[in-house]
Amino acid sequence: MAYRTTASRLERDQVLREHVLDCALQQVAERGFSALTMSGLARNAGIATGSLYRHFPGKGALAADVFVKATRIELNTLKEQFLAPGVASDRLRNGIAQFAARAWHSRQLAYALIAEPAEEEVETQRLYYRQAYATIYGELLADGVRDGSFLVENIPLTAACLVGAIAESLVGPLSPQARVDRESGLPSETLEAVTHTITRFCLRALGAKELPQ
Numbered sequence: 001m002a003y004r005t006t007a008s009r010l011e012r013d014q015v016l017r018e019h020v021l022d023c024a025l026q027q028v029a030e031r032g033f034s035a036l037t038m039s040g041l042a043r044n045a046g047i048a049t050g051s052l053y054r055h056f057p058g059k060g061a062l063a064a065d066v067f068v069k070a071t072r073i074e075l076n077t078l079k080e081q082f083l084a085p086g087v088a089s090d091r092l093r094n095g096i097a098q099f100a101a102r103a104w105h106s107r108q109l110a111y112a113l114i115a116e117p118a119e120e121e122v123e124t125q126r127l128y129y130r131q132a133y134a135t136i137y138g139e140l141l142a143d144g145v146r147d148g149s150f151l152v153e154n155i156p157l158t159a160a161c162l163v164g165a166i167a168e169s170l171v172g173p174l175s176p177q178a179r180v181d182r183e184s185g186l187p188s189e190t191l192e193a194v195t196h197t198i199t200r201f202c203l204r205a206l207g208a209k210e211l212p213q
Helices: 007-031 038-045 049-055 059-082 088-104 107-114 120-147 155-174 176-183 191-205
Strands: none
Touching: 007 038, 007 049, 007 059, 007 107, 038 049, 038 059, 059 088, 059 107, 059 120, 088 107, 088 120, 088 155, 088 191, 107 155, 120 155, 155 176, 155 191
8 A cells, every 4th residue: 555645744844844944044044054054953953864854955955945935035025115105216215225224134144145155056046036136126117117216228137237236235244254343343334324325326326316415
């Protein structure tokens, strides 16, 4: 008689998988992808290493799933801001401010998602989600063209430019070296200054009214 996996077993497996992902995400948020290991995660999750491999074939697949879990949260949070009532330029300002603030208050995780060298599987997901970010930026740009907020000719290309510029501009302030400098008392960027500069750059690029000085 063929063995059939029961619904309750599938549910237990899914709960365990989510527990493992939550533990892995916490590790990445604290120390980055480089500190994530299968054996260490198994200990933290309270399961055998062999059981962990039943759910994830290796670190690359695990790290990619962690990246997807965290990035979906950020993408959906930004999308909600972009879909809020109001003119497109205000929604862009608010979205940038929110995105930067969330990154600032979880710097290790934000740096890991944006720029930390990682397994090939993670890099593949970065490319996919970069396009996902560009899609929601493109939808906002289209709204802005319609309501007169923006002067944009090539919306898809401009959206890709915004995604790249915003992410790249945050790499330096979020980097491990920047954290070391701050802890050493060296001068460093503030969240307010970074947010203002990024927002002003984006609004200028879109032909929108700038923020007050």
